[in-house]
Amino acid sequence: MRPRGAPRRRGRGRRRPAPPARRPGLAVPGGGAPVTGDEYVLLPTATPSRTRRLAAELVRPQRRLALLAALVFAAEAAAGLVGPLALGWIVDTVQRRGGTGEVAMAAAVLLTAAAVQAALAAAGRALVAQVGETALARLRERVVARVLALPARRIEEAGTGDLAARVGDDASLVAAAVRSVLPDLAGSALTIGFTVLGLAALDWRFALAGLCALPVQAAALRWYLRHSGPLYAAERVAGGERTRQILESVGGVETVRAFRLGGDHTRRVAERSGTALGFAVRATAMRSKFFGRLNVAEFIGLGLILVAGFHLVRSGQARVGEATAAALLFTRLFDPVNLLLALVARAQEAGAGLARLVGVADLVPADDLTVPDPSGTPAVRRSQDPPPVRVSGVHHAYRPGHPVLHGIDLRLAPGELVTLVGTSGAGKSTLARIVAGVHPPTAGEVVIGSDRPSVLLLDQDTHVFAGTLADNLLPARPDAAEPDLLAALDQAGALPWVQALPQGLRTVVGAGGTRLTPVQAQQLALARLALADPPVAVLDEAAAEAGSDGARTLEAAAREILRGRTALVVAHRLAQAVTADRVVVLDAGRIVEQGPHHQLAAAGGRYAALWAAWPGHTADEPTPLTP
Missing domain, CATH: 1.20.1560.10 (ABC transporter type 1, transmembrane domain)
Structure with a gap:
């Protein structure tokens, strides 16, 4: 879970210089300049x-x-x-x-x-x-x-x-x-x-x-x-x-x-x-x-x-x-x-x-990213209505000459839940991380609201820290009391197994403690999201590591926690698209379709083909997000 705080990722019309070229081989550090490995730009040496x-x-x-x-x-x-x-x-x-x-x-x-x-x-x-x-x-x-x-x-x-x-x-x-x-x-x-x-x-x-x-x-x-x-x-x-x-x-x-x-x-x-x-x-x-x-x-x-x-x-x-x-x-x-x-x-x-x-x-953060102060309280708690998100002309390439996204234009209305779907390599995670501020686009811009609200990214790589369960939740909201922690866990659907632990919130988990299942770890991450209470949330395949039953549990918890937020969800299971306000279909880095699930499923296009190929398309019909 990564809180981010900069809604305007790019100045209008500015193009970020290409990242240092990655080349094969091993270079001896000559002082200051990055050293490149096979596919990595190593951190600098003083x-x-x-x-x-x-x-x-x-x-x-x-x-x-x-x-x-x-x-x-x-x-x-x-x-x-x-x-x-x-x-x-x-x-x-x-x-x-x-x-x-x-x-x-x-x-x-x-x-x-x-x-x-x-x-x-x-x-x-x-x-x-x-x-x-x-x-x-x-x-x-x-x-x-x-x-x-x-x-x-x-x-x-x-x-x-x-x-x-x-x-x-x-x-x-x-x-x-x-x-x-x-x-x-x-x-x-x-x-x-x-x-x-x-x-x-x-x-x-x-x-x-x-x-x-x-x-x-x-x-x-x-x-x-x-x-x-x-x-x-x-x-x-x-x-x-x-x-x-x-x-x-x-x-x-x-x-x-x-x-x-x-x-x-x-x-x-x-x-x-x-x-x-x-x-x-x-x-x-x-x-x-x-x-x-x-x-x-x-x-x-x-x-x-x-x-x-x-x-x-x-x-x-x-x-x-x-x-x-x-x-x-x-x-x-x-x-x-x-x-x-x-x-x-x-x-x-x-x-x-x-x-x-x-x-x-000696490293300093990039000028165009707002970095949270590790010594203070994360500034991600919601103090305003959910803002709109505007993605304009976004292009992105991890390597020069190998574009991943091509001119993406996307609007998310305040409080709207949008699901990104597409085959592997379509650019879903890249677009989600650009919206969350993890990656700056090669060109184009992302504008979120007008008051620089915080964006929180939740992906499938959830880390469980060595410590008590409460210690794992408090980084999202250090001033939270025990009732707040329990309420967040309840929203994430984790309260039953937490109450069954020998010491409840004081149970030591992670390395050297009680081992959490992948579903429990993701529920812990969702509880952090609920505690942080960001106005904008981005979920990148947050249920990908769970089995079928666990995925349904996580999807239900995510729908509850995302209610009332502007949210962008990368769908690992097409069942997540059913309850979304809008489905956006990516193919080869371009938006090829968008609209509600029932319209796209009946349109006979790219989404309809994906839905027909989805093994659970007839049985995996969760209840809609909105009553």
Whole structure:
């Protein structure tokens, strides 16, 4: 059920620019522009500069905690220098045959430094997690708010898999980076800096020997960054495409089986999975080469420090303990340097995921659609008489050169119930969604009344939220009391089974709760419609998922709830047309007939042929809507 609030969908005579072309293949995001999948225009990805700005904006409210975390990590890195220096002290003490008391003192200093370092590391990680998780929570809230405000057509263009991958996989990747990558990056960088200072404090030549490994490491990192950024971005996109295809194939499994499309869908899933796997294998191979180059740098640096230590000790310019401490300090760099450079990979993966989240967070609603405020009460309650609806010269094409609707002109009088009928692909759902404001027409306009009344769309895809039955109804009217909820359920014909639930309105339904049948779920949607009380309602095959008996129940409830509203109903069953004030027949995107049921059935035209072919045309005669 989707409330909409903009009656004038198009300015007179204006033509909307064609949507971005959809083309096959997988493109690597280059920043900002939509990426296209096989038949989808993916949601945008933010540029690196915009991602950094938004990250800083999200962290700014907790900048004091962030500064404290940096100081704690700096103290941890300084404490880490004590261990190698204490070991060097012990070596010198043993060499000059010092007392056991001095050795014990050096060992006590070593153990104390290790304990302090562990405590500081834990405190730093806790502070970083607090700052990062809070910032990520703000980003999640912003992403969800933007997604809820987007026109449904934009989500449909991107496909559910792209959005699911962003709010699921990408958000999890960023969360994992906040919990582990950020603390490790900060700790490793500070450890490297303090270790170089420690080497210089022992003797500048030790520091110089250790820094000889830096050019090799810098060259390896430069090579890695140049190739890994685009690769990880493409890997995230490929993962989203794989998720989308799996969701579509599994979600439409009944249709896939009915039309024997299993092989085709299996091939598509295999292709998307193969593409994602190919990127993953390439990323793994690149990391292996990267670490191999880092190992070369380690051997160069350690070898030069040992050579320098040998000559300095031999010439009397350094003690054996100092040379030992220098070698231990450089060896101590192996883990933080490798970790730092390796974390660049995970940071880039998280950065690619963050850019995809920021791309959604920065989306703005289309100018020609009024988007409901998710924080307020839906402005759909009826405060005036039902308005007229005027559709003038509406054309629509999902793809350029493939028109779906051709110059539709249609008028709905105030309070009139009009049923759209036609074969599959005639354009019924497209016209209904244009009237409801979900899709803007390629050309033409839809004008509803004069006071911008709200339109509510109810289709066959009814979502049951995890929560109580009352929670599922209140979004349509947050101020509704329990008697209002029960009255709406009664109108929808759902009151008998609701009263039979163990806790009535307080019964938990949806995921983890009582499972509702398709008929019950649609009755719940009709009750939402009754609560919202819009002056204009559009129903798109709202009984399509029910069986024959269930469809009759839903049709009777819909007739009751639509009484007194201007309504457009897409008929899945021709029995719905019998009670309509007027039937409009669509064929290949054009209106070919319209009029009351009995006239069209007797006219021998397109509708008469459809009615004669309808299996229940002799028995399915519900009572008329009007007494």
